């Protein structure tokens with residue numbers, strides 16, 4: 001039976017892993033990227049041109065690390081930031097520096113139609129409000145383009161706890177849940193927008209005494 005979690009529970013387990021075992025966040029980000037790379041490699045996706053849509057939090061950091069790994073595989077990858085990079089978390093800046101050092105630089109503006117596969121690394125469990133208007137329009141437009149979307153952790157726009165669409169959401173062919181799937185992926189619109197749900201272990205540790213609420 002798959003264990004689903006709330007975002008609070010996920011944060012508790014992330015903190016336990018990083019603080020009690022001194023496992024750096026970068027390790028979890030790298031393992032998240034490798035996990036999604038494995039799903040992409042195991043699938044039958046058209047990898048001719050991969051567009052990674054990157055947000056300003058750790059979901060975005062996962063996406064940049066994944067983009068770097070795919071670039072190093074020799075695949076054609078574009079990194080497209082969504083939002084003002086000046087407001088990005090340190091993890092995003094760190095992954096961006098590594099990616100640029102490996103020869104992968106962010107694109108100014110990408111044409112969604114040219115992408116054969118889109119990676120959704122905009123928002124994950126940190127989504128806490130309806131999407132900004134501009135992003136809602138972008139998600140609605142992207143949903144009308146015929147290319148596969150792989151969502152990292154959660155589809156952008158889906159409330160990770162309630163499964164509600166927060167103004168708009170990007171429909172995924174496949175969602176790769178990191179550690180544990182979030183409960184919003186089996187509720188309301190979450191189930192429809194997440195597509196095939198693949199749960200991947202990224203080394204998040206769980207205390208034996210941990211009491212899951214679900």
Ligand SMILES: NC(=O)C1=CN([C@@H]2O[C@H](COP(=O)(O)OP(=O)(O)OC[C@H]3O[C@@H](n4cnc5c(N)ncnc54)[C@H](OP(=O)(O)O)[C@@H]3O)[C@@H](O)[C@H]2O)[C@H](O)CC1
Nearest residue numbers: 014028029057058059123124125126127128129130131153
């Ligand atoms: N499960 C794990 O062990 C790991 C998960 N990882 C990944 O981390 C994300 C969660 O990262 P987080 O930085 O908490 O949040 P997001 O990246 O989802 O969101 C980015 C920030 O965006 C802001 N935000 C939220 N909602 C909105 C909105 N509607 N409009 C604009 N901006 C919004 C918010 O910042 P605030 O300052 O507003 O709080 C978010 O912080 C998880 O999904 C995984 O992909 C780790 O990388 C690896 C371990």
Ligand SMILES: [K+]
Nearest residue numbers: 120123152154
């Ligand atoms: K996402």
